[in-house]
Amino acid sequence: MIFWGWLYKYYFRVKTSGWEQIPPDQQVLLVGSHNGGLASPDMFMMLYDWFQRFGLERPAYGLMHPSVWKVSPFLAEIAAQVGAVAAHPKVAIAALRQNASVLVYPGGAKDVFRPYPLRHKICLGGNQAFVKLALEFEVPIIPLISYGAHETFVVLEDVYPIIQQWHEQGMPWLFDVDPEVFPIYLGLPWGLGIGPLPHIPVPNQIHTRVCAPITFPRYGRAAARDLNYVNECYNSVCVQMQEAMNELVYSIEHHDHIE
Numbered sequence: 001m002i003f004w005g006w007l008y009k010y011y012f013r014v015k016t017s018g019w020e021q022i023p024p025d026q027q028v029l030l031v032g033s034h035n036g037g038l039a040s041p042d043m044f045m046m047l048y049d050w051f052q053r054f055g056l057e058r059p060a061y062g063l064m065h066p067s068v069w070k071v072s073p074f075l076a077e078i079a080a081q082v083g084a085v086a087a088h089p090k091v092a093i094a095a096l097r098q099n100a101s102v103l104v105y106p107g108g109a110k111d112v113f114r115p116y117p118l119r120h121k122i123c124l125g126g127n128q129a130f131v132k133l134a135l136e137f138e139v140p141i142i143p144l145i146s147y148g149a150h151e152t153f154v155v156l157e158d159v160y161p162i163i164q165q166w167h168e169q170g171m172p173w174l175f176d177v178d179p180e181v182f183p184i185y186l187g188l189p190w191g192l193g194i195g196p197l198p199h200i201p202v203p204n205q206i207h208t209r210v211c212a213p214i215t216f217p218r219y220g221r222a223a224a225r226d227l228n229y230v231n232e233c234y235n236s237v238c239v240q241m242q243e244a245m246n247e248l249v250y251s252i253e254h255h256d257h258i259e
Helices: 004-012 043-057 067-071 073-080 090-099 108-112 130-137 160-167 227-255
Strands: 015-017 029-030 060-064 084-086 101-104 140-148 155-159 182-188 191-194 207-209
Touching: 004 043, 015 060, 015 227, 029 043, 029 130, 043 060, 043 140, 043 207, 084 207, 090 101, 090 130, 130 227, 140 227, 160 191
Parallel strands: 015 207, 029 101, 029 140, 060 084, 060 101
Antiparallel strands: 140 207, 155 182, 182 191
């Protein structure tokens, strides 16, 4: 944990506001916007932040894309030190049943590798599984908005459609994993990186805001199986997260601090 503490305090100089928004005696579903490529420093810094504040008495697990264990076992191993686990519905369900909180980034690879001009755009990728979890287990959603992590490298473009065509013509996937995205980016140590490769994030400051809980009118298994209702809840979360993101960007870029 010394390594994570050094990253938190000195490398990314993390500033987090809004901890008072988290209910003191209730498990929650933390839903974040994902940034910074495979390194995803916002996720790791949030997990470290959580355990620094709540310790082991209030566990939380962060769902990380399973392909990370194939592509970068070293990164996966050190991520597990702060509570990262392979992203899968069964894993999230098991954690919630054990009264743990869960941190999810629904946008996944498409979010974490979105082009630089979209760095302030909430992109949950249409993944509504987190809404179904929140409804079935009757837990509030706590949005996490991050500023700065997506500037630890620069995604120029995503050329996945072209690479997908090559795959259909016989080119195998690296590590036998469909990457879902195929970015061209500027970053360390490659200079010009091609594909969703691990990279070293530059030391840019990260600001995170813990937002007010989002609750819904109806909960339970029936609500979680109502596709129209789930879609309404999902769209509501997207709108509220984008509004919070816009406010955070404005507060930092115009006042250089978080209110």
